Amino acid sequence: MNIDIDKNIFLEDIPQIDLYMDQVIQLFENTFNTTKRNEDEKVLTKTMINNYAKGKLLIPIKNKKYSREHLILLSLIYQLKGGLSINDIKSTLDGVNHKIMNDEGFELEEFYKSYLALYKKNATEFKEDVDTKMKDVSEEIGSSEDEQLKKVLLILSFITASQFYRRAAEGLVDELIQNQGEKKEK
Numbered sequence: 756m757n758i759d760i761d762k763n764i765f766l767e768d769i770p771q772i773d774l775y776m777d778q779v780i781q782l783f784e785n786t787f788n789t790t791k792r793n794e795d796e797k798v799l800t801k802t803m804i805n806n807y808a809k810g811k812l813l814i815p816i817k818n819k820k821y822s823r824e825h826l827i828l829l830s831l832i833y834q835l836k837g838g839l840s841i842n843d844i845k846s847t848l849d850g851v852n853h854k855i856m857n858d859e860g861f862e863l864e865e866f867y868k869s870y871l872a873l874y875k876k877n878a879t880e881f882k883e884d885v886d887t888k889m890k891d892v893s894e895e896i897g898s899s900e901d902e903q904l905k906k907v908l909l910i911l912s913f914i915t916a917s918q919f920y921r922r923a924a925e926g927l928v929d930e931l932i933q934n935q936g937e938k939k940e941k
Contacts, residue, residue: 759790760881766867769827786798810841812832828852891912
């Protein structure tokens with residue numbers, strides 16, 4: 756099993772100049788091309804970016820150019836969209852977007868560095884967890900040489916773990932939504 760989980764948009768990958776949409780798409784395609792399941796899969800499209808902008812998942816775009824802040828937000832959206840709905844992503848990033856636009860002391864790049872550090876830890880833990888799950892399946896199924904059954908059990912184990920993490924993330928999103936609602940009431 757070969758999974759390319761070490762791919763991400765790192766701060767040094769983000770140009771110091773603003774980019775046009777086609778350049779943004781090219782950066783994401785070049786970075787995440789090896790993570791696609793098949794050639795037809797798109798990493799990022801104009802429609803996706805426009806929908807993110809219309810849905811206010813991004814801070815406002817100026818002169819059809821995308822800043823470093825936009826690229827960081829798009830990278831976070833890219834990571835979140837694998838497990839959350841667009842509405843949940845919006846709720847998750849609302850506070851970040853608000854801080855970017857209104858909190859002059861907020862350092863988005865420092866926040867993103869923290870995310871990247873956690874990403875690296877998660878990737879290491881994931882690799883170890885995959886090995887553990889493979890051993891668990893072998894122990895559970897015994898000496899059976901039926902590779903199909905082993906793979907089905909491994910798939911079930913991965914999906915179950917994924918659902919647990921998704922539910923935990925959704926619970927945190929619900930807390931963010933509740934906290935935002937309480938702030939609006941005050």
